[in-house]
Amino acid sequence: xxxxLILFAHxxxxxxxxxxxxxxxxxxxxGVTFCNLYDRYPDFFIHVxxxxxxxxxxxxxxxQHPFYWYSCPALLKEWMDLVxxxxxxxxxxxxxxxxxxxxxxxxxxxxxxVYTRQGFSHxxxxxxxxxxxxxxxxxGMEYLPPFVVHGSxxxxxxxxxxxxxxxxxxxxxxxxxxxxTVKWQDAESINSLIP
Amino acid sequence: MYNQDFFLQAxxxxxxxxxxxxxxxKTGLGxxxxxxxxxxxxxxxxxxxxxxxSEKVMHFAEFGVxxxxxxxxxxxxxxxxWKTRHSIFGMGGMQVVTTTxxxxxxxxxxxxxxxxxxAMGLILSLSSTAIVLQTLSEKGLLKNxxxxxxxxxxxxxxxxVIPILALLPLLAVIGSIxxxxxxxxxxxxxxxxxxxxxxLLLIVTVGMAVIFAGRFVARHIFRFVAGAxxxxxxxxxxxxxxxxxxxxxxxxxxxxxxxxxIAGVVLAENEYRHELEVTIEPIKGLLLGLFFISVGxxxxxxxxxxxxxxxxxxxxxxxxxxxxxLWVTARVFGLRxxxxxxxxxxxxxxxxxxxxxxxxxxxxxxxxxETSSLIIMVIIFSMALTPLLLVVNEKLVRPWYVRRRNKxxxxxxxxxxxxxxxxxxxxxxxxxxxxxxxxxxxxxxLDSNPANVEILRKYGFKLFYGDxxxxxxxxxxxxxxxxxxxxxxxxxxxxxxxxxxxxxxxPDLKIAARARDTFHEFEFYKLGVQMVQRxxxxxxxxxxxxxxxxxxxNRYQAHRAALTFKHHEDSIMRELYEHWLKDETHFIxxxxxxxxxxxxxxxxxxxxxxxxxxxxWDVTSVRKEKAEETGLRPDEDSRSRxxxxxxxxxxxxx
Numbered sequence: 001x002x003x004x005l006i007l008f009a010h011x012x013x014x015x016x017x018x019x020x021x022x023x024x025x026x027x028x029x030x031g032v033t034f035c036n037l038y039d040r041y042p043d044f045f046i047h048v049x050x051x052x053x054x055x056x057x058x059x060x061x062x063x064q065h066p067f068y069w070y071s072c073p074a075l076l077k078e079w080m081d082l083v084x085x086x087x088x089x090x091x092x093x094x095x096x097x098x099x100x101x102x103x104x105x106x107x108x109x110x111x112x113x114v115y116t117r118q119g120f121s122h123x124x125x126x127x128x129x130x131x132x133x134x135x136x137x138x139x140g141m142e143y144l145p146p147f148v149v150h151g152s153x154x155x156x157x158x159x160x161x162x163x164x165x166x167x168x169x170x171x172x173x174x175x176x177x178x179x180x181t182v183k184w185q186d187a188e189s190i191n192s193l194i195p
Numbered sequence: 196m197y198n199q200d201f202f203l204q205a206x207x208x209x210x211x212x213x214x215x216x217x218x219x220x221k222t223g224l225g226x227x228x229x230x231x232x233x234x235x236x237x238x239x240x241x242x243x244x245x246x247x248x249s250e251k252v253m254h255f256a257e258f259g260v261x262x263x264x265x266x267x268x269x270x271x272x273x274x275x276x277w278k279t280r281h282s283i284f285g286m287g288g289m290q291v292v293t294t295t296x297x298x299x300x301x302x303x304x305x306x307x308x309x310x311x312x313x314a315m316g317l318i319l320s321l322s323s324t325a326i327v328l329q330t331l332s333e334k335g336l337l338k339n340x341x342x343x344x345x346x347x348x349x350x351x352x353x354x355x356v357i358p359i360l361a362l363l364p365l366l367a368v369i370g371s372i373x374x375x376x377x378x379x380x381x382x383x384x385x386x387x388x389x390x391x392x393x394x395l396l397l398i399v400t401v402g403m404a405v406i407f408a409g410r411f412v413a414r415h416i417f418r419f420v421a422g423a424x425x426x427x428x429x430x431x432x433x434x435x436x437x438x439x440x441x442x443x444x445x446x447x448x449x450x451x452x453x454x455x456x457i458a459g460v461v462l463a464e465n466e467y468r469h470e471l472e473v474t475i476e477p478i479k480g481l482l483l484g485l486f487f488i489s490v491g492x493x494x495x496x497x498x499x500x501x502x503x504x505x506x507x508x509x510x511x512x513x514x515x516x517x518x519x520x521l522w523v524t525a526r527v528f529g530l531r532x533x534x535x536x537x538x539x540x541x542x543x544x545x546x547x548x549x550x551x552x553x554x555x556x557x558x559x560x561x562x563x564x565e566t567s568s569l570i571i572m573v574i575i576f577s578m579a580l581t582p583l584l585l586v587v588n589e590k591l592v593r594p595w596y597v598r599r600r601n602k603x604x605x606x607x608x609x610x611x612x613x614x615x616x617x618x619x620x621x622x623x624x625x626x627x628x629x630x631x632x633x634x635x636x637x638x639x640x641l642d643s644n645p646a647n648v649e650i651l652r653k654y655g656f657k658l659f660y661g662d663x664x665x666x667x668x669x670x671x672x673x674x675x676x677x678x679x680x681x682x683x684x685x686x687x688x689x690x691x692x693x694x695x696x697x698x699x700x701x702p703d704l705k706i707a708a709r710a711r712d713t714f715h716e717f718e719f720y721k722l723g724v725q726m727v728q729r730x731x732x733x734x735x736x737x738x739x740x741x742x743x744x745x746x747x748x749n750r751y752q753a754h755r756a757a758l759t760f761k762h763h764e765d766s767i768m769r770e771l772y773e774h775w776l777k778d779e780t781h782f783i784x785x786x787x788x789x790x791x792x793x794x795x796x797x798x799x800x801x802x803x804x805x806x807x808x809x810x811x812w813d814v815t816s817v818r819k820e821k822a823e824e825t826g827l828r829p830d831e832d833s834r835s836r837x838x839x840x841x842x843x844x845x846x847x848x849x
Contacts, residue, residue: 043758045758045759045761045762047762048810048811081811081812082809082810082811082812083811084811085810085811086811086814086816086817086820087816091816091817091820092820
């Protein structure tokens with residue numbers, strides 16, 4: 001059984017429709033540690049030793065956040081800047097994260113069609129996530145395709161519920177290691193691979 | 196001139212109350228049956244310790260009812276009263292009319308003459324303000340919509356006493372047409388002798404005077420008196436106000452209770468409201484107790500034992516008839532979910548006004564003496580049964596409706612429950628209050644400095660004057676329903692006392708406290724108060740951070756240094772608190788307080804290293820590793836030796 005750490009970054013959770021539901025669903029899956037970064041560090045003062053211990057104690061790392069300007073909210077970036085230290089996460093002696101899995105769980109306002117070469121955003125979500133991908137690689141982690149909630153502005157309540165359900169199933173599959181491993185490097189998102 | 200008899204009487208009354216009231220409260224009946232029982236025990240039929248003078252005591256103690264209506268008025272803002280005008284006149288009117296008709300009809304069928312039946316209907320349609328309000332408030336039911344409707348109806352009944360008093364002589368006249376001897380109405384004098392128009396004018400004038408005085412004059416008087424800092428003078432001025440308005444309204448022929456109620460309403464928005472409540476409350480309680488005792492002592496058991504079944508039957512009938520009329524009234528005015536049952540059960544007794552009205556009818560010869568005593572008996576027993584009826588409501592009716600409601604209706608937000616109280620509104624509380632208010636919270640503020648109160652009210656703060664070190668004050672401010680209490684008063688020891696009292700009496704209430712220094716903070720922790728803030732620490736760190744900037748740190752670096760220090764302090768405090776708990780005696784001497792804190796803090800700090808959180812922004816190790824890989828020696832960077840740290844070479848750039 002794999003242990004999952006969700007680093008959740010949302011600066012205005014009280015206004016959230018999507019992530020509050022996803023977060024609630026995630027909290028109910030056994031074996032998941034849910035860390036609400038903005039709640040834990042409202043002054044951006046990240047407790048680095050604690051965060052590093054958390055990373056050592058888990059097998060799967062999830063960055064869950066809304067897609068702000070094609071990237072993550074500021075505190076998650078701060079977390080990456082400070083916690084992924086040289087000689088902890090990378091560098092000759094920095095092997096603590098080797099062999100772990102990482103993935104992004106994000107929501108976007110635009111639909112899937114927007115995030116194509118011909119679409120309004122010009123790049124795919126996966127392309128935008130290149131910095132996360134490379135960060136994971138540099139730390140010796142396997143970066144899975146992202147779980148994406150597209151078109152979040154227009155989703156109806158029951159559709160959000162379906163996404164939350166889906167997310168819970170993804171977490172269960174990650175925990176029990178039951179995801180199909182074939183060719184997921186090519187998948188644009190992990191959504192279609194969830195059993 | 197001391198009258199030994201007076202001491203003895205006072206002792207008997209107090210002793211009886213002290214023994215029976217706590218017992219009655221334990222059984223869940225509330226204090227009223229306890230007082231009544233005490234009255235019965237010391238009355239002429241059991242121990243016989245008190246006798247004829249109990250009637251005089253009762254008249255004196257009726258002042259307690261007057262005080263109670265003043266307090267009810269204080270709770271009732273004019274806007275609220277205006278909103279309830281429909282229930283006062285609509286419900287009240289309907290209740291009085293239907294109950295009068297039902298009871299009069301029943302009496303007529305039992306063979307009383309029509310005028311007697313009508314008088315009985317009018318007299319028995321009233322309910323007991325004293326018993327209802329006391330019992331409801333002890334059970335916390337006054338804010339329930341059933342309880343509020345009950346208050347409205349009681350208010351209307353207070354008004355209705357006046358026309359009833361005017362009607363009774365007429366009934367006497369109608370009744371006597373068949374008689375040979377005609378009862379001459381007693382000659383009227385004073386106010387009642389004036390022509391109607393003049394009476395009305397006088398009533399309006401007095402009403403305006405009360406409102407004017409309450410709105411514009413009272414606050415100046417209270418400020419003047421409170422400024423003198425003499426508690427008993429303040430009490431005296433409040434009593435003066437209440438007695439003055441009671442006297443004024445009695446003089447123009449209205450019920451004194453109504454007059455003080457209006458005075459209360461006028462003062463409901465006054466900044467001294469809570470202090471007024473606290474001052475009057477104990478006096479009211481004692482007088483009401485005395486009133487109930489004298490009612491108990493007045494029960495005529497000789498009469499009861501002569502016709503026990505008749506009286507029991509009549510009491511039951513009265514309660515049933517009143518309950519029925521009230522039930523219909525409540526349903527017509529839209530009370531449901533069991534609130535109509537509460538309303539009907541609460542008001543299903545006769546009133547203490549009944550004593551006065553019956554004896555008035557007696558002198559008018561509407562009833563013979565025998566009938567009068569019988570009615571009085573029925574009134575008293577119906578009053579005594581009220582607490583029992585409310586227990587029935589609590590144990591049977593409400594659970595049934597709650598079970599039913601859970602099936603039907605989704606949860607409702609409770610009527611109160613977002614209340615925040617700030618105790619102490621000086622330089623510290625002001626900032627807390629402004630922040631909460633700026634974010635849309637409603638705050639009740641208590642402060643003991645009249646000057647502050649005056650200024651802040653001018654700027655629209657909802658502020659009340661009062662000694663916040665007194666628990667009663669907090670209770671008056673509604674600590675029972677509060678969600679958060681912010682303790683920012685400047686008196687350190689008093690703040691601890693209050694916190695301890697709150698923890699004991701309201702363990703679920705969240706407390707946020709200002710502490711003077713470390714040990715004060717620890718005292719709060721020990722009491723179980725978690726949300727504590729030292730008043731100087733954060734400001735001192737801020738100033739330190741600005742000093743660092745002046746000394747050459749860049750702004751963000753100074754900010755991070757201050758943050759690091761703050762979080763470091765938190766872990767030190769946790770450690771220090773453990774020491775302090777183990778070794779409390781060591782810290783007792785006040786003169787050494789600060790140096791002790793200093794020593795302890797610094798010693799703990801020595802064993803604790805500040806963790807360098809921002810290591811990742813330091814590229815020294817990366818550069819070293821790169822140099823080893825490539826075999827090149829990096830330049831010695833002069834900047835990394837002072838406090839300025841190299842920021843521009845994160846790994847991914849390297």
